[in-house]
Amino acid sequence: MVKNMIIGQSGGPTAVINSSLAGAIEYGLQSEKIGTIYGMVHGIEGLLEDNVMSLSAIFRNLPYELNRLKHSPAMFLGSCRYKLSGSEEEYKKVFERFEQYGIGYFIYIGGNDSMDTVKKLSDYAEKTGSDIRIVGIPKTIDNDLVGIDHSPGFGSAAKYIAACVREVAYDTSIYSIKSVHIIEAMGRDAGWLAASSVLARQDDMPAPHLVYLPEVPFSVGRFVNDVKEKLSEYNSVIVVVSEGIRDGDGNYISAAEDKGDDQFGHARLSGTGAYLKTVVEKEIGCKVRALEPSVLQRSAGHIVSLCDVSEAFNLGSVAVRAAEEGKSGVFSTLRRTSNKPYCVEYGTEDVSVVANREKTVPVDWITPEGNDVTQEMVTYLKPLIRGTTQTPFRGGLPDYIDIRHLDIKMQKYSDE
Amino acid sequence: MVKNMIIGQSGGPTAVINSSLAGAIEYGLQSEKIGTIYGMVHGIEGLLEDNVMSLSAIFRNLPYELNRLKHSPAMFLGSCRYKLSGSEEEYKKVFERFEQYGIGYFIYIGGNDSMDTVKKLSDYAEKTGSDIRIVGIPKTIDNDLVGIDHSPGFGSAAKYIAACVREVAYDTSIYSIKSVHIIEAMGRDAGWLAASSVLARQDDMPAPHLVYLPEVPFSVGRFVNDVKEKLSEYNSVIVVVSEGIRDGDGNYISAAEDKGDDQFGHARLSGTGAYLKTVVEKEIGCKVRALEPSVLQRSAGHIVSLCDVSEAFNLGSVAVRAAEEGKSGVFSTLRRTSNKPYCVEYGTEDVSVVANREKTVPVDWITPEGNDVTQEMVTYLKPLIRGTTQTPFRGGLPDYIDIRHLDIKMQKYSDE
Numbered sequence: 001m002v003k004n005m006i007i008g009q010s011g012g013p014t015a016v017i018n019s020s021l022a023g024a025i026e027y028g029l030q031s032e033k034i035g036t037i038y039g040m041v042h043g044i045e046g047l048l049e050d051n052v053m054s055l056s057a058i059f060r061n062l063p064y065e066l067n068r069l070k071h072s073p074a075m076f077l078g079s080c081r082y083k084l085s086g087s088e089e090e091y092k093k094v095f096e097r098f099e100q101y102g103i104g105y106f107i108y109i110g111g112n113d114s115m116d117t118v119k120k121l122s123d124y125a126e127k128t129g130s131d132i133r134i135v136g137i138p139k140t141i142d143n144d145l146v147g148i149d150h151s152p153g154f155g156s157a158a159k160y161i162a163a164c165v166r167e168v169a170y171d172t173s174i175y176s177i178k179s180v181h182i183i184e185a186m187g188r189d190a191g192w193l194a195a196s197s198v199l200a201r202q203d204d205m206p207a208p209h210l211v212y213l214p215e216v217p218f219s220v221g222r223f224v225n226d227v228k229e230k231l232s233e234y235n236s237v238i239v240v241v242s243e244g245i246r247d248g249d250g251n252y253i254s255a256a257e258d259k260g261d262d263q264f265g266h267a268r269l270s271g272t273g274a275y276l277k278t279v280v281e282k283e284i285g286c287k288v289r290a291l292e293p294s295v296l297q298r299s300a301g302h303i304v305s306l307c308d309v310s311e312a313f314n315l316g317s318v319a320v321r322a323a324e325e326g327k328s329g330v331f332s333t334l335r336r337t338s339n340k341p342y343c344v345e346y347g348t349e350d351v352s353v354v355a356n357r358e359k360t361v362p363v364d365w366i367t368p369e370g371n372d373v374t375q376e377m378v379t380y381l382k383p384l385i386r387g388t389t390q391t392p393f394r395g396g397l398p399d400y401i402d403i404r405h406l407d408i409k410m411q412k413y414s415d416e
Numbered sequence: 417m418v419k420n421m422i423i424g425q426s427g428g429p430t431a432v433i434n435s436s437l438a439g440a441i442e443y444g445l446q447s448e449k450i451g452t453i454y455g456m457v458h459g460i461e462g463l464l465e466d467n468v469m470s471l472s473a474i475f476r477n478l479p480y481e482l483n484r485l486k487h488s489p490a491m492f493l494g495s496c497r498y499k500l501s502g503s504e505e506e507y508k509k510v511f512e513r514f515e516q517y518g519i520g521y522f523i524y525i526g527g528n529d530s531m532d533t534v535k536k537l538s539d540y541a542e543k544t545g546s547d548i549r550i551v552g553i554p555k556t557i558d559n560d561l562v563g564i565d566h567s568p569g570f571g572s573a574a575k576y577i578a579a580c581v582r583e584v585a586y587d588t589s590i591y592s593i594k595s596v597h598i599i600e601a602m603g604r605d606a607g608w609l610a611a612s613s614v615l616a617r618q619d620d621m622p623a624p625h626l627v628y629l630p631e632v633p634f635s636v637g638r639f640v641n642d643v644k645e646k647l648s649e650y651n652s653v654i655v656v657v658s659e660g661i662r663d664g665d666g667n668y669i670s671a672a673e674d675k676g677d678d679q680f681g682h683a684r685l686s687g688t689g690a691y692l693k694t695v696v697e698k699e700i701g702c703k704v705r706a707l708e709p710s711v712l713q714r715s716a717g718h719i720v721s722l723c724d725v726s727e728a729f730n731l732g733s734v735a736v737r738a739a740e741e742g743k744s745g746v747f748s749t750l751r752r753t754s755n756k757p758y759c760v761e762y763g764t765e766d767v768s769v770v771a772n773r774e775k776t777v778p779v780d781w782i783t784p785e786g787n788d789v790t791q792e793m794v795t796y797l798k799p800l801i802r803g804t805t806q807t808p809f810r811g812g813l814p815d816y817i818d819i820r821h822l823d824i825k826m827q828k829y830s831d832e
Contacts, residue, residue: 073586078589173494174429174491301583385812386812396801397615
């Protein structure tokens with residue numbers, strides 16, 4: 001029996017969430033069990049507000065647009081940070097929408113908070129005897145999802161950070177004066193992104209000279225000594241820090257902390273690098289700059305990893321196939337079966353494995369000094385940034401797809 | 417009569433200074449009048465310290481390396497910020513080095529400060545009857561050189577800034593909450609780079625919504641009103657500011673000013689965006705982020721403009737040809753002869769035109785409200801960011817050339 005599918009995106013952006021969306025749409029368009037493919041605009045929140053559009057109508061006859069979607073960063077459908085309250089009333093409203101649109105398959109792309117939504121909805125479906133299949137597709141630049149070898153979105157952000165370090169290293173190497181550059185990578189509790197900066201060390205390039213992750217306590221005093229030591233050997237020292245580094249008592253090393261807009265109660269950090277800049281100025285006194293690539297590291301669609309784009313696309317297809325095969329309460333995942341050559345195997349995993357949990361860097365992948373990572377980490381990271389994609393350019397700039405340029409009437413966007 | 421050539425780089429980095437170096441080397445290697453091509457390591461300062469290497473030895477038989485050089489950012493030979501004192505003793509020392517290396521051609525790649533060096537040396541040569549030909553090759557991301565339609569290095573930085581704005585716009589568009597992003601572009605006195613952000617407005621993309629240049633006085637009160645007005649129309653407002661914006665009295669709108677390491681007495685600014693972030697927080701109270709791409713905008717070799725790389729390369733060749741033809745005290749330049757199709761004509765210009773002067777944005781290319789640029793500016797900018805290059809990648813990262821990986825003994829670098 002043919003049923004319709006609805007798909008949404010949630011949480012923070014990455015460069016390849018739309019690749020997963022493209023993979024899911026492509027599989028869905030070819031499936032004989034799936035009718036219309038709908039998109040929730042602004043995730044589950046959009047669904048509740050009946051902000052729904054037909055993706056089949058756009059992409060059925062436009063393979064070029066589907067390819068653009070695959071290579072466009074951020075979220076075509078818009079996002080939300082809405083946490084289901086768990087109230088019967090709200091569940092009923094969601095499932096009424098499902099009935100309204102003839103939905104048999106619900107697909108949700110997001111991080112561990114979004115997998116919580118997948119878990120709640122699939123539990124409710126099971127409890128109420130609904131046969132709607134509810135499946136997640138993982139994403140996060142932080143690489144902190146459990147139940148998967150590495151998260152889609154991470155490889156591209158890792159590539160961006162490593163490329164930044166290389167380019168800053170080239171930029172700073174031109175003078176013979178002493179200088180320190182501190183690059184702040186995203187990662188509240190997991191240091192994977194900061195760690196990936198070490199991939200910049202191709203050939204004899206020593207940058208980054210120091211790398212600090214949130215998994216081990218950070219000491220400002222030891223940091224000053226580390227920098228001094230590296231300055232005695234190198235003119236230009238490049239330091240990479242996770243935004244979430246903390247001292248021995250668990251206090252963030254950060255100029256400012258802001259509990260602004262995150263409904264899940266996560267602190268938004270910024271200024272870790274800026275704070276350490278003032279420390280270097282005061283304690284060492286050489287030229288120092290703090291760089292915070294900020295949102296650029298998660299949305300730089302022009303320098304994504306081909307490995308990442310392909311895997312994100314495949315995880316999209318795998319999730320829809322799993323739903324079609326009757327699975328529910330699972331997310332699509334991948335397992336690394338070999339490093340040389342790099343191979344992965346796709347499958348699904350129960351969503352309770354991933355929801356509301358975080359995978360941090362194993363402490364034995366961090367050097368005893370706490371200022372670098374081990375060879376195991378390098379071996380793990382290396383394949384994930386490989387390959388360049390054919391991002392379409394027009395007029396000299398990346399030619400990303402934008403929901404607002406497609407001729408569709410939509411409540412939310414037409415308000416803008 | 418065959419004479420040797422020496423070439424150096426000076427000032428701040430751009431993504432295409434090495435393209436000019438590659439163009440000069442390629443022309444020099446083929447010239448019958450030019451013998452060995454030497455490089456000054458760390459510019460004129462390196463020459464004084466006898467820090468000189470043979471470029472012919474490296475590149476004569478390695479066309480692939482010359483191509484890598486063409487696509488590598490920053491400065492292969494290292495830089496300096498050394499201003500000639502003008503003392504007879506120093507000139508003598510420089511010309512003794514010329515004699516030591518059998519130099520007939522001196523080529524210097526740099527901005528207006530470096531053109532001052534070209535002017536001084538060529539004046540001295542003329543005064544003393546030396547037949548050494550002294551020629552400059554222009555570069556700067558700021559586009560503030562006079563005597564040239566646009567500066568090599570500018571197009572690639574412009575492309576980077578415009579791509580950033582596009583990617584930040586995609587990143588921020590996913591939520592329906594109100595937000596402001598402030599991107600700070602380089603440009604102390606000239607707003608060309610901030611202006612180039614408007615190229616992001618392909619299709620219907622409205623970002624950047626507001627653009628402020630240093631050429632017109634900046635009013636914090638008017639800025640707050642501008643942002644409020646845009647927020648009433650758009651959820652996500654993207655503002656681009658030049659680092660050098662000033663109020664009506666000429667005071668920098670900047671959190672911090674640092675007269676650190678610049679021997680030419682220029683203030684190093686930073687924190688203009690950070691300061692305006694605090695203004696928006698206080699006066700408007702919505703979510704706000706400040707982004708400072710900092711050195712990344714001048715060294716992002718992975719997203720350069722093909723137009724810029726080609727022109728930089730050609731300006732390198734043109735300068736050496738001019739020297740070979742007996743010209744001195746000039747720099748290579750280009751003149752736009754047509755916009756559709758985009759065409760330029762190469763030539764030379766007297767260096768006194770460019771030295772120690774700055775080309776700022778014409779005030780009538782800025783809208784009367786002072787928060788945007790006119791169509792004339794867009795027409796001027798558009799061709800300069802066009803075309804993508806085949807930057808070589810290896811292991812997922814740009815594979816830039818590095819003087820330290822080539823097996824050459826050099827005083828300065830072997831110290832590191």
